[in-house]
Amino acid sequence: MLELQDFRAARRAISEHVRLTPVFAAGIYSDRSVFPDRDRIPDLYLKLENMQVSGSFKARGAMNAALALDEDKRAVGLCTASGGNHGMGVINAARVLGVPVKIFLPTNTPKPKVEKLRKQGVDVALTGAVWDDANRAAMDHARESGMAYIHPFADPKVIAGQGTIALEMLEQQADLDTLVVAIGGGGLISGVATAAKLLRPSIRVIGVEPTGAPTLFESIKHNEVATLPSVNTAATSLAPRQSSALNVDLIGRNVDRIVLVSDDEMRDAARWLWRELGIAVELSAAAGIAAVLTDRLGVDNPGKIGIVICGTGSDGMA
Known part of the structure; x- marks a missing residue:
């Protein structure tokens, strides 16, 4: 099991080689017409890992x-x-x-x-x-x-490195209530959710997958590593047919809910990021925004929402 000391050690190890990416308060800039059925615009804080070394977390x-x-x-x-x-x-x-x-x-x-x-x-x-x-x-x-x-998600050292995002977010915006994280193989959300819950057990963590590749959604649903017969999404970095027992275990312990969004919803979210904030992202990086724009979080009062914008690119606007 990963402990808080593992995430802190990872932060010390990689600090000279990665960027401390900003957290951007996005909700106050939003066009209210995007949220016509809401009493108030969601309070959004974006962790801009699209600005990270190599272009992603x-x-x-x-x-x-x-x-x-x-x-x-x-x-x-x-x-x-x-x-x-x-x-x-x-x-x-x-x-x-x-x-x-x-x-x-x-x-x-x-x-x-x-x-x-x-x-x-x-x-x-x-x-x-x-x-x-x-x-x-x-x-x-x-x-x-x-x-x-070097495995992209089923490696404790990789997971610890990705979890350094949570350490930074909860220093940069200490009063976040909900974290929203895209899911591919599960390395990012395994690290972020585990580190965040170790720091603040009450924080809510919601994962987002494509409807065409619900790998972890199915795994958590059946409490085992599921293998999808096929994947059908343009968000290819969120589309392994199978995760791993390590990630399924960590996600099962630390993620409150996994929700699904379509490619079209992610594409609309990527265009919203560009139109509203001038942020260009790959399709996968818009998954968390898509879940918010479509009111898919399944939470009546999510409070202050932190979203990991996980990678730069232009395919989200194709």
């Missing part, structure tokens, strides 16, 4: 996991499978450490992300239809090459 977990490796092990190099953002985080960690890196991507990765990774001048392989397929290839390569494999 993934830099935190990747760096923490890489720094924890034995020096001889990491010297051989790092490899992973990614929907794009974790790949950029691992590339960033490899550059800081001065070691080789190889990234495996599924063929459903948006073209701008593929091009972004290839422009880094590293070894990028497109393998398999979905992330789960690319992940098997990455793990095989790690065994054959001796490279250190």
Whole structure:
């Protein structure tokens, strides 16, 4: 089990290599017409991880996991499978450490992300239809090459790194009542929810998944690691067919509710972020905003809402 000391240790370890991203009070700038049936505009506070090193929160977990490796092990190099953002985080960690890196991507990765990774001048392989397929290839390569494999979500060091977001948010805006976090494989929400509940057990944590990839929704519903027969969402970084027992356990213990939003709702939310605040995000990063705009949180009085804006991009406005 992860303890508060694990998150604090991760924060110390990665502090020189990641940015302290701002928390932005967004609700006061909102167009009231977006909330026609509400008595008041939701009180929103956005943690802008779209401004993080490498373009997303993934830099935190990747760096923490890489720094924890034995020096001889990491010297051989790092490899992973990614929907794009974790790949950029691992590339960033490899550059800081001065070691080789190889990234495996599924063929459903948006073209701008593929091009972004290839422009880094590293070894990028497109393998398999979905992330789960690319992940098997990455793990095989790690065994054959001796490279250190860094899992995007089922690794306590990665989860501890992602959880540093909660430590920062609850310092930057200490009176938050509800945290809203997008869910892909579950590493982000596992870390944020666990750290937040350790700091303040009464805080509410709500996860958001696409309707076309309800991986953790189904896992929590059935109290086991569920494997989706297929995924059907353009938010590919939120679309593994399977999570892990570690993430299901942490989410089951610390997340109050998981809600689902459609691709169109995420797209509308991404456009709202751009129109209202000038923030450009990938489709996945708009999931939390989508849940608020559609009144999907399932809470009568969510109070002050903190939302992790998890990654930059432009596919959210496509």
